[in-house]
Amino acid sequence: MQNGSEPKKHTIAVLVENRFGVLSRVAGLFSARGYNIESLSVGETLDPTVSRMTLVVRGDEFVMEQVIKQLHKLIDVIKVTDLTEENHVEREMILLKVNAEPASRAEILRIADIFRAKVVDVTPTTYTLEATGDETKVTAIVELVRPFGIQELVRTGKVAIARGAKARGRKAEEKLGKVVEPAPASKEPVRDIGFED
């Protein structure tokens, strides 16, 4: 639609029925409508009949409004929350297998220490590091160890949770319908009726 704002990243939490096929419904929605998912993670919640997905999507205001409405429209979707709009915590875990020659081993361990990453596997030539953090932290550690040579990198995709005592509820109708200011033209005086164009 017209006048979209700048595209930005949104982190969306989706509660879904823990049923056969629900992941492909969500993934299918994104591919069918041409939205891009940057990351997606899924897991069971406290209630085993409900799963929670965390999606990271890039889009302008209008795209995001449609993404959220379209998610709501899926029958198996119970609740959608755009966490970007509120105070929330985001985490991602990565596993990094890094070349670790004798000369660089100490330096790699130092970096790991700074980021509170764990060494989870050691071979004579590699370290495998496990690190958790928000996007900035995860990107930073990757960049710092890159010069040593990264053999393999695995990211879980983001998980996110709202801060505070309670998760946010479903959005209200106005929010879904999105009220906008009336077109200024409708305020013109009566005598201006004209049909020239």
Added chain:
Amino acid sequence: MKLTGARIFLECLKREGVDVVFGLPGGAVLPVYDALYDFPGLRHILVRQEAAAGHAAEGYARTTGKVGVALVTSGPAATNLVTALQDAYMDSIPIVAFTGQVPTHMIGNDAFQEADNVGITRSCTKHNFLVKDGKDLAPTIKEAFYIAATGRPGPVHVDLPKDVLVKEWPFEYPEKISLRSYNPTYDGHPGQIKKAASAMLRAKRPVLYVGGGAISSDAAAEVRRLAELTQIYVTTTLMGLGAFPSEHPLSLEMLGMHGTYYANMAVHHSDCLVAVGARFDDRVTGKVEMFAPNAEIIHIDIDPSSISKNIQVHIPIVGDCRRVLARLIKEVEGETREGVPSLVREARKQWAEQIARWKAEFPLRYDWDDEVIKPQYVIQEISNLTRGEALIVTGVGQHQMWAAQYYRFKHPRAWCTSGGLGTMGYGLPTALGVQAAHPDQLVVNIDGDGSFVMNSQELATVYESRLPVKTVIINNGYHGMVRQWQEIIYKERYCAIDLSASPDFVKLAEAYGCVGIRATKPSEVVPALEKAFSTPGPVVVDMQVDREEDVFPMVPAGGANKDMILERPNKDVKAKAAKSQTGF
């Protein structure tokens, strides 16, 4: 009580009030056909290709307001059905389609006639289910009907593995269902409705833009009441035809690509556009930046995702058209008690005069010819002879647009056309579904020669099942709509449009046991139609019309509605249209 899955399936249909099923058997679904053999009270109509089962269910659903049912086997039958599912999905038609599936233990093994049915239909249904356990069968069927019929209606697909159908399961029909994740909103927000009422009453050039949602919510009476109460002109979409009588003085008829001049002009100049169950489709808006540029837009729709999808809406109201309109009428009645402000009254008078001028300037028109049948004339005569009371179905193409323009619609749920998907071949199968639901009413399928042959095998179905559908083929020997585009947009570089090698449609009809009639001159049109409509069984009329007639007005795709082409364009206009579309 223990019953086979197949029997449970039939019991469930009965409890859902299903009286007709459109289907075609095959290996995986044979247990159901075996149970059907001596199951009372359910009519099965055997179609000749599975897409027809889906379309027939659509016709049944659209004209009755009930859910239509299709039943087919696995693999190729399920894939044949896909077009009808997507058609129903685009046009929000409530159907439930059942497919057979290989036994659960064989799923995923590339078994004979296996296809990933639910994988395939996921994107063309409102929801779908694979029943893996017999104890889920009854609840799933109940949910399927509920989901299809409620909220924004749509197709639901249920995949039934053979072993689930064969084995015995305890049967208890669930009285209630509760889906925590599915709760459509029916009542509009009172505050929003109030705002809408005052915007409408303040408006000097308001227009009601009424779509298919007004049909599916049975809101025609409310639309009319609101229009008359507020003296607001009404235009309908292709899917909304019948929601407001074509001949009503406040009617602007259809808007959009092939809408009337006056509807498009009124919308373009309107200062308040009230969309009622319409989804701002690109065939309606044309170039979106130029659509109703000065209007405050009110949108009533049950599906929040329809709102502000293509056009930014100022006053959204999420809810069912009928309920929202009923409430809106009350608000308006309240507000008009003191009378309408004189400024507004004066402006409205000018608006009415302007609309009358537009109507007089460019009414729907065509050139008469004494020798050659004009397709528009055929539609006018169908309209006259049926007094607007027939149930009308169409194919896709020019004839569909002429039917929309020239048939004088009186009632809702009396018009079935493939709007969103534009599925050629939709006509005859849909018409047979309509006829099955309304055995005593006149059902006319206005078809194209190209569209008709995409499902002409269904003549066997109408013959066998005594469904007296009257098909009128507007036979121009072309893929006419495509020819029109090639003429106007592609510099008359005609390619792959000539259908003059079509079969003799009279003989074709006769080969199927139907009656065939041909008309080649204008004077033969009325007699041919009269004969068709008075013949008891199914009839095919081959109306050989002007081969090169075009549909006007026309807005080239992506153009602005106010720049519509009103008559056969000269070179300059064509060059301009070609450039805007193809860039050269």
